[in-house]
Amino acid sequence: MGVKVAKFGGSSVADALQIEKIRNIIESDGEIKYVVVSAPGKRFKDDSKVTDLLYLCKSQIDHKVPFEQVFQVICDRYNSEKMNLNVDIDLQTEFNEIENALREGTTADYIASRGEYLNARIIAAYLGYDFVDAAGMVKFSAKGKFLEKETHEAIREELAKHDKAVIPGFYGAKPDGEIKTFSRGGSDITGALVAKAVDADVYENWTDVSGFLVADPRIVDNPRPISQISYKELRELSYMGASVLHEDAIYPARTADIPINIRNTNRPQDPGTMISSEMAQLKEGQVISGIAGRRDFTVITMYKNQMSDLRGFIRKTAAIFEEHDIPIEHVPSGVDTLSVIVANEHISDIIDEVIEDLNQQLKPDTIDYQDDIALIATVGHGMSARPGTAAKLFTALAENNVNIRMIDQGSSEMNIIVGVTNSDFETALKAIYNAFEK
Numbered sequence: 001m002g003v004k005v006a007k008f009g010g011s012s013v014a015d016a017l018q019i020e021k022i023r024n025i026i027e028s029d030g031e032i033k034y035v036v037v038s039a040p041g042k043r044f045k046d047d048s049k050v051t052d053l054l055y056l057c058k059s060q061i062d063h064k065v066p067f068e069q070v071f072q073v074i075c076d077r078y079n080s081e082k083m084n085l086n087v088d089i090d091l092q093t094e095f096n097e098i099e100n101a102l103r104e105g106t107t108a109d110y111i112a113s114r115g116e117y118l119n120a121r122i123i124a125a126y127l128g129y130d131f132v133d134a135a136g137m138v139k140f141s142a143k144g145k146f147l148e149k150e151t152h153e154a155i156r157e158e159l160a161k162h163d164k165a166v167i168p169g170f171y172g173a174k175p176d177g178e179i180k181t182f183s184r185g186g187s188d189i190t191g192a193l194v195a196k197a198v199d200a201d202v203y204e205n206w207t208d209v210s211g212f213l214v215a216d217p218r219i220v221d222n223p224r225p226i227s228q229i230s231y232k233e234l235r236e237l238s239y240m241g242a243s244v245l246h247e248d249a250i251y252p253a254r255t256a257d258i259p260i261n262i263r264n265t266n267r268p269q270d271p272g273t274m275i276s277s278e279m280a281q282l283k284e285g286q287v288i289s290g291i292a293g294r295r296d297f298t299v300i301t302m303y304k305n306q307m308s309d310l311r312g313f314i315r316k317t318a319a320i321f322e323e324h325d326i327p328i329e330h331v332p333s334g335v336d337t338l339s340v341i342v343a344n345e346h347i348s349d350i351i352d353e354v355i356e357d358l359n360q361q362l363k364p365d366t367i368d369y370q371d372d373i374a375l376i377a378t379v380g381h382g383m384s385a386r387p388g389t390a391a392k393l394f395t396a397l398a399e400n401n402v403n404i405r406m407i408d409q410g411s412s413e414m415n416i417i418v419g420v421t422n423s424d425f426e427t428a429l430k431a432i433y434n435a436f437e438k
């Protein structure tokens, strides 16, 4: 019999009703030995996620605003979950401990992590699985850097002692025990790490959609579901904003060659999206695997006469961005021009200093920047070695009056990235979708 790891996201474990569904999924499967859970998410559209409420409590106490009311809402959610599932665990002691920690000025990471911790405790008791705390297995350095190898060993060693376990997602701990979380949505990463450590046959990631769609359904009507996609293609799409799975969850599964299956807790009969090292068989006429994009990038462009004859221009430019700790997304270049594209979040506050350094150290003839650029990635192994793909994409944009600010075709020929202004983002995405999928 195989071993599966299943991660259930916030909406899949939002209340007792959802948790009953996950029990049915686990019982009818029989191979799901390790279960990673998020904190309770939204039960309906305008509901709050417990994680957001926990962060809110922390910010209230930091601003000396009463936090008790919000804290009570959180306790009530767990109490009703516990009551409706009819599990016998002492939550009050846990609540007291968290409240005391809040009053004593504990970290936001600790407070946020309690969302997953409490949920995992209740769900473990309900399923009859062992509860195994992630704090002892997911390791961070004293400075907060994630330690991959140490984590792998620790999970492997610990879970060897448990036949069936529920593990809270999202957090781990530093050597002194201080809790550290991943970025938001990080329970996906915990699930992938557990899947790798126990050498699972498959990593099931249960959420509230039946897998990835070729494009964002908020922009494109009724996009085609993706039944199979490779890690490589998905990494490109996740990086560019396709948001079903945390982008950092792909790496551990990919290095261990464990397929990730995105599934829908509310429609367990749907096969969802299977992500593996294999390239999907494309149907007749299918070229792309997906389109994704993100707004809010800055393009800095330098012009310098005879730039092409200079030595070290790109290196010096890159060094300036490195000194400011700004990750570079793309570096499109012409004969005498060089552009650098970075996400606004990394540069908005320090743009003047960066421009000043570039001016001083590189002495370009002109330098300017535009900070309202969106990038759209069109991804698919079907594009490689197929003449006409780029032409089709650019024609679609031209026909829709979208001005292209930048083009970058990855060397794998699996990815064409175009830069357009933020205001053209949706038009461009729809135009590309219609060109390839209609």
Ligand code: ASP
Residues within 6 Å of the ligand: 009, 010, 038, 039, 049, 051, 052, 115, 169, 170, 183, 184, 185, 186, 187, 188
């Ligand atoms: N609960 C955390 C969040 O809301 C982590 C997760 O659900 O993956 O971001």
